[in-house]
Amino acid sequence: MKTKIIRVAQGKQSTLSHLYIDDIFQCYLLEDKIRAAKIPKQTAIPIGDYTLRLNTWGGMNAEYRQKFPNVHKGMIEINGLPNFSYVYIHIGNTYRQTAGCPLCGFGFELVDGDFQIVRSKDAYQMIYPKLLEIAQSKENQISIENNFQF
Template identity: 30%
Template sequence: MNIEHIRSFCGDKYTISHIYVDGKYFCDAIEDKDRGLTSDMTEAQIRNIKVYAQTAIPYGKYNVTIDIVSPKMSQKAVYNPIRAKLPRLLNVKGFDGILVHIGTTEKSSAGCIIVGKNTIKGRVTDSNKTFFALYALMQKARAKNESIIWNITKKK
């Protein structure tokens, strides 16, 4: 499964992206501010630029797992149907525990990716529905032993 995450708007506090699953538009996302980090930077370079809980993760390609329980999200009943096993991007330099999850603004993010529909400036809506639809696709990919790759790029 290939997920293309194309950042299309970079504001002062948040970033809006379009998400494509296997080449087909699926949803939008909101993240923290894009500070121009890339996966080919060193850990030290990233940590020098990063502002904790206010920085989008580096551009790059990441493997995704849906097999790890999020201790923080396990406290939220909305994730009970999936036993708090949220999609987690692996090996993100300078960041720990980067998840794809439900929310509305960059304040819900702390570096994570919030999926939904960008119908209101600076927000996403329909996040619950969007998240669980994306999660179902990821489960199907895993059931077929497909890897899940999340590729973050910038609109050209």
Template identity: 30%
Template sequence: MKLRLERLWPKKDYTVGRLYVDDRLFCNTLEDRIVDKNKNGVFDGDEKKVYSESAIPYGTYKIIYNWSPKFGRNLPRLLNVPHFEGILIHPGNTAADSAGCILVGKNTEVGRLTNSRYISDELNKLIDEAQQKGEPITIEIV
């Protein structure tokens, strides 16, 4: 399974994008602000991570579906993200809910997501099925 996150609308304090699952539009995304300005996958030069305010670097990451103690349920987890640990794809409404994670939902309000829990649950089903089949699961952030 291949996920692709297109960061389309970067703002001062958050970033809105689109998530595709196997090249089909699935939902909108909401992340913290982009720090990786040159899109090279690392924070270099004057690019600095600010805890709970920075989006993860551009790149391709492996995903596993496993237990999140914070949320008390299984969620998609990105592996080997430079400068970050515990990056999940989960429900949330504003960038304040992110702490570097990728939030999923519908971007029906400026700077907010709606229907986030439902969309997250639907994505979780797809990812769980792929993992149970032994399929590799990746996300490319562009």
């Protein structure tokens, strides 16, 4: 399966993206601002090609096992990022909750110059099984690109 994150807009401190699996839109993603020099836990992932993997040892696993006991098998990690580690696709609503990770949602709004996403838990429950399957397959590639539209 072909998995892509396509960035479509930037706020003052936030970046709004679309997540596609096999060219089908899945949900919105929210990241931190794109920066030339990385600030830990405040910088969007660099564009490029990476892999998805299942992380069963990181600190967020216990919390997500409780929140999503019927589906959680481990965190979906974007692996192979230069100067980044433990980058998970997870729930949240504002750039302040990203810690350098993409947050998923079914809608977005612009508040005081920054994007926020909504219905994050709903989006996570929908995309998690799909991303889990990809992370456990040989076709576990994910690409990140910029295509700013607004």
